[in-house]
Amino acid sequence: MKIDGKCHCGNITYVLHWPGEGTSIPVRACSCTFCTKHGGTYTSHREARLAAAVHDAALVSRYKFGTETAEFHLCARCGVVPFVTSTIEGNLYAVVNVNSFEGIDPSCFSRAVTDFDGETTESRLDRRKRNWIPSVTIAS
Ligand SMILES: [Zn+2]
Numbered sequence: 001m002k003i004d005g006k007c008h009c010g011n012i013t014y015v016l017h018w019p020g021e022g023t024s025i026p027v028r029a030c031s032c033t034f035c036t037k038h039g040g041t042y043t044s045h046r047e048a049r050l051a052a053a054v055h056d057a058a059l060v061s062r063y064k065f066g067t068e069t070a071e072f073h074l075c076a077r078c079g080v081v082p083f084v085t086s087t088i089e090g091n092l093y094a095v096v097n098v099n100s101f102e103g104i105d106p107s108c109f110s111r112a113v114t115d116f117d118g119e120t121t122e123s124r125l126d127r128r129k130r131n132w133i134p135s136v137t138i139a140s
Pocket of ligand 1: 010076
């Protein structure tokens, strides 16, 4: 199935190609300090594909902190973070913020809380390689 999403003002849009019917989309409330403040709730699937488009790249802040291995794509106009990316061994991986989905009933979400605080950078990157969306394009 295809899931459309965008930031609030529409500067960042995307189509998430999701395998299967999307009747049970696993979502994780990230407990990192940034996502706690933002209410960031993410999904990913190894067989998903993310095609994003940025209309005005000057209005996208790519925020990093801590280990600086993930980039939060933050719309500087409306403040929404539609997705997060990580470049690992030359490949771009992503997780998508389900709060930026359009027209998806939240009853499809199966929620879990995650806490990755104790992870080493190496195990963090290994986990992303296993679980994050491995096919990501960002057009601008
Ligand atoms: Zn925006």
